[in-house]
Amino acid sequence: MYLNETPVLSIRDLTVRYGKGCSACSGRADNRDKNRCIACGTVWATDGISLDVYPGEVLGIVGESGSGKTTLMRALYFDFVPSFGSAVLRDYEDGQKNIWEASSAAQRMIKNTVMGMVYQNPVLGLRMNYSAASNIAEKIIAAGSRNAGQMTGRAMELLDAVEISTSRMSEAPKNFSGGMQQRVQISKALANNPALLLLDEVTTGLDLSVQAKVLDLIRKIKALYGISILLVSHDLAVIRMLADRTIVMLDGAIIESGLTDQILEDPQQAYTQQLVHSLI
Amino acid sequence: MTKTTEILRITNLAKSFYLHNPGLVIESCHDINLTLLEGEFIGIVGRSGAGKSTILKCINRSYLPMRGDIIYASEAFGPINLAAASEREILYLRRHEIGYVSQFLNVMPRTTAKEHVMSALVDQSMDAAGSEVKAEAMLRYFQLPESLWGIYPATFSGGERLRLNLAHAMVKEPRLLLLDEPTASLDNKTKLLVRDILKKLKGANTSMIGIFHDIEFMEGVCDQVFNINEGRIAS
Numbered sequence: 001m002y003l004n005e006t007p008v009l010s011i012r013d014l015t016v017r018y019g020k021g022c023s024a025c026s027g028r029a030d031n032r033d034k035n036r037c038i039a040c041g042t043v044w045a046t047d048g049i050s051l052d053v054y055p056g057e058v059l060g061i062v063g064e065s066g067s068g069k070t071t072l073m074r075a076l077y078f079d080f081v082p083s084f085g086s087a088v089l090r091d092y093e094d095g096q097k098n099i100w101e102a103s104s105a106a107q108r109m110i111k112n113t114v115m116g117m118v119y120q121n122p123v124l125g126l127r128m129n130y131s132a133a134s135n136i137a138e139k140i141i142a143a144g145s146r147n148a149g150q151m152t153g154r155a156m157e158l159l160d161a162v163e164i165s166t167s168r169m170s171e172a173p174k175n176f177s178g179g180m181q182q183r184v185q186i187s188k189a190l191a192n193n194p195a196l197l198l199l200d201e202v203t204t205g206l207d208l209s210v211q212a213k214v215l216d217l218i219r220k221i222k223a224l225y226g227i228s229i230l231l232v233s234h235d236l237a238v239i240r241m242l243a244d245r246t247i248v249m250l251d252g253a254i255i256e257s258g259l260t261d262q263i264l265e266d267p268q269q270a271y272t273q274q275l276v277h278s279l280i
Numbered sequence: 281m282t283k284t285t286e287i288l289r290i291t292n293l294a295k296s297f298y299l300h301n302p303g304l305v306i307e308s309c310h311d312i313n314l315t316l317l318e319g320e321f322i323g324i325v326g327r328s329g330a331g332k333s334t335i336l337k338c339i340n341r342s343y344l345p346m347r348g349d350i351i352y353a354s355e356a357f358g359p360i361n362l363a364a365a366s367e368r369e370i371l372y373l374r375r376h377e378i379g380y381v382s383q384f385l386n387v388m389p390r391t392t393a394k395e396h397v398m399s400a401l402v403d404q405s406m407d408a409a410g411s412e413v414k415a416e417a418m419l420r421y422f423q424l425p426e427s428l429w430g431i432y433p434a435t436f437s438g439g440e441r442l443r444l445n446l447a448h449a450m451v452k453e454p455r456l457l458l459l460d461e462p463t464a465s466l467d468n469k470t471k472l473l474v475r476d477i478l479k480k481l482k483g484a485n486t487s488m489i490g491i492f493h494d495i496e497f498m499e500g501v502c503d504q505v506f507n508i509n510e511g512r513i514a515s
Contacts, residue, residue, distance in 0.1 A: 003366070003368055054368060151378070188332075192504065215389070215390075216389065219399075223399070223402045228433065241388055259342070259367050259370060262343065266337075266343040270301065274301065
């Protein structure tokens with residue numbers, strides 16, 4: 001047998017910079033103070049990120065605050081346009097077309113049918129004044145369904161999966177606790193059966209029992225739907241529990257990648273060693 | 281019948297660690313050569329810090345080997361060098377062919393003992409009903425009392441944890457089982473139970489490499505015993 005797998009997502013050379021760049025900082029990291037060019041002040045939020053996400057796997061991304069993790073996620077969800085780079089999805093144009101060059105209609109279609117996103121801050125992912133059920137219905141409608149009865153059924157099923165009582169489905173998320181908001185976000189992200197789920201620090205700021213609930217949920221989702229997950233977290237325990245492979249980012253670049261247990265037990269780079277040794 | 285099929289051949293394996301802070305190289309093991317035949321049991325002994333676990337972790341690729349080859353006769357891929365195989369290939373082998381057991385628990389929060397064993401099968405894409413039946417059979421086989429199946433294993437004793445870990449690893453029916461000090465910190469009675477279990481696995485033709493502090497317990501189970509001293513095979 002030969003392992004012949006088509007990645008669900010392939011990113012090549014993703015670069016997001018704020019500023020024009022100059023000859024001193026373009027393509028070289030040695031003229032920068034962390035990710036900021038000493039000469040021209042350009043900030044390289046991500047610089048030349050390449051990665052593949054395979055079917056059914058959880059790819060973890062760790063790194064300190066400001067290392068570019070969220071920039072990567074938000075660029076993927078079309079929250080802004082990257083400076084350079086390409087990304088192809090197996091489920092869009094057979095992986096032949098760079099999604100960042102797609103029309104805005106095509107990008108909306110990708111967001112509505114191929115990807116789901118859960119933001120660290122639920123305000124970005126939910127309409128706080130609409131009911132939990134409407135939030136989910138919005139995503140189902142965007143994916144093309146118009147059958148109200150089916151929608152209610154699906155919303156109930158999804159809220160049930162994230163352990164939110166259906167008696168509260170007509171309530172607005174602004175009345176919910178942080179952990180509940182996060183779980184509504186997850187059910188909204190799952191509403192269109194995405195092939196790829198983007199999870200940005202989903203457990204950060206949640207208390208331990210709610211965190212366990214969310215982790216358990218993510219594990220079940222992965223097993224049940226075979227979804228591929230890109231999981232950003234600065235919590236190594238979360239990464240250890242969920243990720244098959246892990247990428248380490250520092251100052252906008254990938255400095256190390258490998259099997260999750262290998263990254264944690266035999267880290268190669270100075271920063272990764274420091275990170276792992278900081279584990280309590 | 282004599283055993284002749286090689287399942288694992290390690291040649292000139294070496295592993296060291298470079299610690300950036302304080303800028304230090306730690307030599308762990310070197311010049312490791314060993315061959316495991318199908319259905320055989322290799323025992324590894326040696327003092328703490330001699331490099332025993334390093335060898336096992338290199339085979340499992342939790343550590344990146346620096347030099348040498350670890351050729352494993354895979355059912356899916358044919359002969360494959362575990363020291364150089366892709367991450368995706370290693371993940372496949374861990375899911376289907378190679379089991380790793382230690383005395384430590386690595387369980388998702390809020391997961392019961394039975395769910396933990398089932399998860400190994402769900403990872404292989406088996407359905408819930410089928411994996412439940414198999415998981416229960418495996419827990420019974422390793423003599424974990426039924427009253428514990430629905431409990432979170434964080435409260436388990438050392439012997440119960442080990443039996444759970446064995447069930448989790450063996451339910452996948454691996455061809456190669458790596459045992460990292462499975463009997464450490466167990467009382468004598470439990471050690472004898474583990475020995476009986478390992479004998480049973482050997483009888484079922486599982487190939488195994490195990491690290492033991494107290495190799496005398498494994499008498500009559502191991503086909504070969506290697507003594508690791510300062511990172512080398514001493515005898």
